[in-house]
Each structure stands twice: as C-alpha cells, then as structure tokens.
Amino acid sequence: MLIKHDYLNTVALDGYISVIEGGLRESSSSRIVQGRDRGGGMDFSVIKADIGDNSATESVISQGDHSASKLSRLIDAGNSNPETTGWVRVFEPELDFADIGTGALIEWECEIFIPDFISYLSNGKELAETLRTFGSLRNTASSIGLDTTGLPETQSLEGMSSFFESFDVAPVVVGEDDDTEWKVLGTLDKKWIAPGAKFDGPYRIIGKVTKVIPPGQWYLIASLPGLNLLDRKRRRQLEKEGPTESNQDQFIAGPAVVLDVLSIFR
Incomplete structure (x- = not known):
C-alpha cells in the first residue's frame, strides 16, 4: 500500500515497530556489479591469440528505514x-x-x-497577524480620507490580536x-x-x-x-x-x- 500521511507521530511509531519486530532496523547498503566480457580466440598450429574486452560498473545503494x-x-x-x-x-x-x-x-x-472553534484557537497566531494587517489597512484608509465608520478601532484590534496570540491550542x-x-x-x-x-x-x-x-x-x-x-x-x-x-x-x-x-x- 502506498501511503501519504498528513499526520504521523514517528516516536510512537518507532515504539510500536520495535515491539513487533524486536528492535528498529538500521540503515543498510547493497552493492550491485554489472559486468561485460567479450573474447575471441584463434588457434593455429603455431600461432594462438586471445582478444578480450572486460568491463564492469559498480553501484552502491544506501537504504534507510522510512x-x-x-x-x-x-x-x-x-x-x-x-x-x-x-x-x-x-x-x-x-x-x-x-x-x-x-x-x-x-x-x-x-x-x-x-471543529470550528478549535480551528480558530489552534491558529491563533495566524489570526492575530490577520487582525494586525486589517488594523494597518484601517489606519491607511483613515489617513487618505476614506470612511472607516463602523470598523473596529485600532486599539480594539490590537487587543483581539494579543488575545488570540496567547493561545497555543493543540x-x-x-x-x-x-x-x-x-x-x-x-x-x-x-x-x-x-x-x-x-x-x-x-x-x-x-x-x-x-x-x-x-x-x-x-x-x-x-x-x-x-x-x-x-x-x-x-x-x-x-x-x-x-x-x-x-x-x-x-x-x-x-x-x-x-x-x-x-x-x-x-
């Protein structure tokens, strides 16, 4: 089975595998040699000649336990x-x-x-950054004369940002x-x-x-x-x-x- 995991506790996984297999596998390597041998011979009553062409390539493959x-x-x-x-x-x-x-x-x-409320709290830092960005845009809009009536004040946005940033929820x-x-x-x-x-x-x-x-x-x-x-x-x-x-x-x-x-x- 080909697996694509979005979550994997590798420490716990190693513990389970070590119990089942009696330990963890170390990395290993294997050597593959591919050779070629071509030869020709002539045998006369007096003259004998051998013609040869030998070559080999060697590959080393290192394997880790993924x-x-x-x-x-x-x-x-x-x-x-x-x-x-x-x-x-x-x-x-x-x-x-x-x-x-x-x-x-x-x-x-x-x-x-x-769950939605957990999603908000577990992404507190990202939400805080969004609120601060919104606060900066509000200040920019106000400085160029745009109507910002009804939008939260910068101080309120900063307070909300600090509130969400304080959460570190799993x-x-x-x-x-x-x-x-x-x-x-x-x-x-x-x-x-x-x-x-x-x-x-x-x-x-x-x-x-x-x-x-x-x-x-x-x-x-x-x-x-x-x-x-x-x-x-x-x-x-x-x-x-x-x-x-x-x-x-x-x-x-x-x-x-x-x-x-x-x-x-x-």
Whole structure:
C-alpha cells in the first residue's frame, strides 16, 4: 500500500515497530556489479591469440528505514495478527466499536474534520497577524480620507490580536461516518503535522483507544489532553452540567472513542 500521511507521530511509531519486530532496523547498503566480457580466440598450429574486452560498473545503494515503510509494516502486522497486536480494523462500526476496550489500536476509514472553534484557537497566531494587517489597512484608509465608520478601532484590534496570540491550542480532529453514530476524536501534536495538511475529508485514522464515551453521554472537547483551555474545576463543572444551547459545539455526543492518534493518511 502506498501511503501519504498528513499526520504521523514517528516516536510512537518507532515504539510500536520495535515491539513487533524486536528492535528498529538500521540503515543498510547493497552493492550491485554489472559486468561485460567479450573474447575471441584463434588457434593455429603455431600461432594462438586471445582478444578480450572486460568491463564492469559498480553501484552502491544506501537504504534507510522510512517512516512510511514502518507504518505500512505496522498495518500489515496488525491486520495479520490482530489478537497479539490488539489491532481492530473497523468495517462495521456498530459491531466493532461496541466491544472496543482501552488500549486497542483501531484503523478506520472515515470523514475527518477539525471543529470550528478549535480551528480558530489552534491558529491563533495566524489570526492575530490577520487582525494586525486589517488594523494597518484601517489606519491607511483613515489617513487618505476614506470612511472607516463602523470598523473596529485600532486599539480594539490590537487587543483581539494579543488575545488570540496567547493561545497555543493543540488541533483536535473528529472522525465520523454517515452510516453510524459512532465517532472518534483526539488531539494532534503540531510537530507531527505535514505541511499543507487540511484534515477535511476522507482519511484513514490509526490510534490507541484511551476512553470510550457510551451512548447518551457527552464529552467535553476541552478535556482532551494538550488543550489546557480550562482548569480542572471548571472542566468538571461543565462535564456535570452538560451542553447548553450556547456551548453545544464544545461537546461531542456519545457513542464516541477518544484516541491517542498515531497517524492520519490517505
């Protein structure tokens, strides 16, 4: 299988591979020699002559163990020996997720997206730069006599920029499918995200199950590891109260599975 990953935690991947294969592969090299040998002979009673033309080319190929190759081997090992690896390839979500337990590694092809309010907060620096650019344009428009009535004041824009810039929120992905109520969700570490990744559309996700949210219960997205949006007391209060009309987008309705995400790829 040819893999193009938009997210891959290579440290976690190395850990899984080392357990399955009894260690990590080192880089290797191989030597290829291609030769040519042409010869002709004349044999007379007195005179014998040999004509030869020998040549050879040598190529040395160095091979490293690429992360995509490791991921492919992990998937093959998981699907070929699910009992030993705890691997669950999800084909029928209603059945496969119903008996899932913490610690299982799941592989599921589904629609991936980032919730809107998390998208804003996880891109706080970019949003702050946009607001500052808008503030500069407002000042320019005002200086040349254009009507800026109704536009936010520069001071307000700077305050909003500083507010968004203070956030360093980990992206959160949610996976779902139209044929089931089950969902998966988990935080991503920004350093493992590939450049240009969008996380919007069909993907395959692999992750270790850390929590199962039963049907009828709600899970506060801010409780995911790495977010640090609220203190523990406030999180527990919101979890106890449940969603309201104003904050429903900050909750995920069960049934759902919280993952420690290893990879998201196509």
